[in-house]
Amino acid sequence: MRALRRYIDNIKPHFQKGGKFEKLESTFEAFETFLFVPDQVTTQGVHIRDAIDMKRTMSLVVISLIPALLFGMWNVGYQHYLATGQLGEGVGTLQLFWEGFKLVLPIIVVSYVTGLAIEFTFAQIRGEEVNEGFLVSGMLIPLVLPVDVPLWMVAVSTAFAVIIGKEVFGGTGMNILNPALLARAFLFFAYPAYMSGNQVWIHGMMDGQGIIDGYSGATPLGQAAEGNVDQMPQAMDMFLGTIPGSIGETSTVAVLLGALILLYTGVGSWRIMLSTFAGGLVMGLILNAFAVNPFMAIPAWQHLVMGGFAFGAVFMATDPVSAARTRRGKYIYGFLIGLLAILIRVVNPAYPEGVMLAILLMNVFAPLIDHYVIESNINKRLKRAQVQAA
């Protein structure tokens, strides 16, 4: 380690102002602080600091995504083999996983390379340190895309999300919308053929090679939206995630494992997760009460294991930057996401999945919710002063 440290200290001057590579100062700094926590000490205010920092926080979120990622890779292989009728004796878990791994890894690489390149560039232009926020976005983006999405689309949507969604507002911490969801929404509206319908969720469906005749690649939500509620998979399959869907969203179990990590470490907001699930359940019950079609009659709890609801509630709604920031605001924000997600899902035929739109919409309203929560505190203070003056 010493040798490495010495090497870094040796080359550091080249990257500082006036050095040969001063244009790469932020990049250098990012790698340096990645390898070594800086030797900076407190100079004002508190003398000691909590050990947590942004790198730790963000890497914990990435770790919490790993169950969904690994399961997603396996499921990509599994769904493909199922659709092509290759599933049988002798096809092991590892083989399925490897199949998925080969397909998913390039998407992850493209997402990270595109996003980080933009982040590094902007950090350098602004003369700031590189923010860690994209470490999470870069993993979230692949997990909410269908496996057969062309790689150039991944790059375009990532670039759009990072530049328009984040950097124009001032970078990590300043954005209004969740970047990962924005990337997905961009693809959804720009290239709907690759992002919706029954053909995109299983690898190979779009070119149709080797697919069993008449095999439906529809997601459970797709089935339900078409009125084929009776053809929906068992609730247990939806809970485990052995169903078609975006790469990382299908398995509620894997998502819950991630949620456990987020909640136990205190990195994710339990208030938002809880209220989102509560909102979804309430809307499910409301729809049950007025059930005029089979989709509305689906047991309310089943909505929570369908589609991307759990994934959205755990990983997307809880993004602290785009969510409400006050305690009470978080309950309201989460609850409304849950309500709207299920409402859009069931009532609006154009969008079989409502979670993405519900979260993006509430992202926009989060500052307003906070505003009213804070306003009530301000009013209390004003009232107190008036009572005293009277």
Add this chain to the structure above:
Amino acid sequence: MSNVYKIKKGLDIPLLGEAEKVVRQAEPSRFYGVKPIDFNYMRPKLLAKEGDRVKAGSPLFFNKLQPDVQFPSPVSGKVTTVNRGERRKILEVVVEADSKMEYEDFGRGEPNDMSREEVTNKLLESGLWAFLRQRPYSISANPKDVPKSIFISGFDTAPLAPDNDVLVKGERENFQRGIDALSKLTDGTIHLNLNADYPPSDVFTGVKGVQHHYFKGPHPAGNVGVQINRIDPINQGDVVWYVYPQDVITIGRLFEKGIYDASKIIALTGSEVEKPLYHRVLRGASIDKLVQDNVKKGDLRYISGNVLTGKQINSEGYVGFFDDQVTVIPEGRYHEFFGWAMPGFNKYSTSRSFFSWLQPNRKFSIDTNLKGGERAFVISGEYEEVCPLDIFPEQLVKAIMIGDIELMEKLGIYEVDEEDFALCEFVCTSKTPVQSIVRKGINMMIEEMT
């Protein structure tokens, strides 16, 4: 026990190096320092030059912004140096003590028989007025104000803070006399706030002329700002004063003996102190004798005060005017290889993101490393977790950062001091310098209002 206030939000940082409850008479130090930087909103003007001879109680400087308020020398002797910082800002006035102490005589007096004006004058003349501070802003009290009430926190919840019961032991009469003097200064109540966890010293419980309140909960329950917020919150235009228990005793001694008797007890604490104990010293004493052969080896940080709000001094530095604690902790000037990725069994965090949660009752030696880079606000709700004030800390900090005076006012800037935000700064993932931002905001308000 009436009036128990429960504080839920907050944090007790489990630090090593709590002082054993034994009081030692410290070997007298040769040098004593009085530091204008211990006071907010202060522009000092010297009253004694280098080489001048002073007595204990002679004024060393006064505040140009509040010319009535003077700052006394704790000992008799010779003014040796005036240490200055950038732009000739006066950092400290140093007095070399005589072997035999001489006191300015301010005359005795029984506060109960004195008028408000007489008490005020005696405090101003002796310089002990400097012990009185006001909220809002945490600046020296204005002698022309009559405060709504006076607050005294009889316990300290800060990390490794001294037990106030030890500090005031045996001072019952002086404490009572100090309270009698203070009660002349307000038409309202003197609130004496004590902890509800164990029976406090009878110096506190037996005193007359105050209203007792009890608080339960983690730090900052002992901060006067939190207590004011719970008992009688400050509205725009209100002024309340506050003073520390040992300073009440010193005021009591002034009326009893007619002199500035600067002796007080401080706790020497921190993981790097060999024998953390209580020491009886004179205010402003150099810590050199206390830490000599009494600290561990290595690069150390000496703090006058606690680790959250104290000021950095060196191993020969002086105890701050209001401080009753000196803390010594390790410096953190080192690069840690993949520090952010390590399991972190030794790293204290309020989140459970390091494996130190495996040992819930463990105490830590925490060094001064910043432990990460400064970032924009990302994580939400962290400040709220540790701030028991009925305000929105993050939003107030942001209002200060954009300099929105009206919003700062609405969000409760009058009710806060930077010490109330110290825990927010400690837990901040983005490593934001919260306390200095809050002080900047308060100073902005002072400028705006005057």
